[in-house]
Amino acid sequence: MLLTKKELKLIFSDNVSTAVQSVRDRHNLSFEDAMNMIHNEVFQIKPSWIKRFMEQAKLIASWSKDPSTKCGAVITDNKCRIVSEGFNGFPQRFPDKPYLLYNREMKYNLTVHSEINAIIFANKPLNDCIIFSWPMIPCCRCAAVICQTGISCVIYPELSADLKERWGKSEKLSKEIFDKCGINHIELPLSIFGE
Ligand SMILES: [Zn+2]
Numbered sequence: 001m002l003l004t005k006k007e008l009k010l011i012f013s014d015n016v017s018t019a020v021q022s023v024r025d026r027h028n029l030s031f032e033d034a035m036n037m038i039h040n041e042v043f044q045i046k047p048s049w050i051k052r053f054m055e056q057a058k059l060i061a062s063w064s065k066d067p068s069t070k071c072g073a074v075i076t077d078n079k080c081r082i083v084s085e086g087f088n089g090f091p092q093r094f095p096d097k098p099y100l101l102y103n104r105e106m107k108y109n110l111t112v113h114s115e116i117n118a119i120i121f122a123n124k125p126l127n128d129c130i131i132f133s134w135p136m137i138p139c140c141r142c143a144a145v146i147c148q149t150g151i152s153c154v155i156y157p158e159l160s161a162d163l164k165e166r167w168g169k170s171e172k173l174s175k176e177i178f179d180k181c182g183i184n185h186i187e188l189p190l191s192i193f194g195e
Contacts, residue, residue, distance in 0.1 A: 002042050005189055011038070011047050012192040042186065044078045044130055044153055054155065054193065056085070057134035064088050065096050066111065069163075073114040074132040075122055075151070083129055086117025115142040119149055128152045136163055137187070140173040147181040154178060154185040157193060 003011070003023065010019035016038075023034040043050060053074050061072030064087040071088040090096045090110050100106050112120075115131060115138045127150035131138070137156045138146060146154060159171055178185040 002037065008186075009189050009191065012051060012188065016047075042184075044128075044184075045076070045080050049080045050132075050155060050188075051192065053082075053130075053132045054134060054157070054188065056082075057132045058193065060085050060087050061114065061134045064114070065101060066107070067101055069135075071114040071136075072134045073118040073138075075118050075126060076130050076132070078128055078130065083124070083126065084118045084122035086114045086119075086121060088112065088114045088117070113139065113142050116145060119145065126151050130155060132156070135160065136167060137171050137174050137185070139167070140170045140177060143174040143177040147177060147183060152184060154183060156185070156187060157190050157195070158187050160190060160195065 003019075004026075007019045007022050010016070010022070020031060020034045020038065023029065023038060024031065027034070027037070029037065039046075053076055057072040057074045059072065060074065061070045064070040064072070066088055069088070073086050074082060075084045076082050088111055090100070091112060094110065100110070115133060118131065119126065129149075129151050130153040131146060131151050133154065133156040135157060136159050137143075138154065143154075159167060175185065177183075
């Protein structure tokens with residue numbers, strides 16, 4: 001990641017010029033080069049749109065019937081058009097009865113993750129698309145699938161303290177997968193979303 005957490009916070013709280021100054025100081029760049037780096041290398045689309053799509057992923061997540069972790073994913077192209085959306089849940093037509101939703105083993109084996117649902121329902125090539133995941137980085141199994149789709153950028157909030165224990169190990173592996181496969185991944189501070 002080319003930007004620090006502080007710079008990301010500045011950019012998403014509409015304090016872009018301070019962030020650009022910080023990037024200029026760290027990389028010894030002209031104003032124009034720093035702006036280009038932020039917009040072209042880091043973000044494929046404007047930060048204001050990133051915030052909107054993350055809020056959208058958060059909304060989609062709320063539709064999940066999973067009693068513990070509700071996840072949402074939004075896939076867009078690099079012209080800010082929504083290509084697909086998904087949340088985690090059982091396959092279509094499978095009865096999502098409470099006794100199954102609360103049976104951890106059954107749930108683990110049956111649940112289709114939000115990212116996979118979004119990829120399947122897109123039903124078209126996803127080259128150079130962006131995937132937004134809420135409330136965390138895609139798990140390592142989804143990360144591997146994302147790499148196969150041609151998606152070039154993954155955006156997600158940092159792992160909250162309560163998710164860290166259960167998902168910390170997967171988070172590390174997901175980041176390694178994205179790095180090794182050359183996928184741009186951007187972790188946004190939770191505070192941007194009022195969390
Ligand atoms: Zn997953």
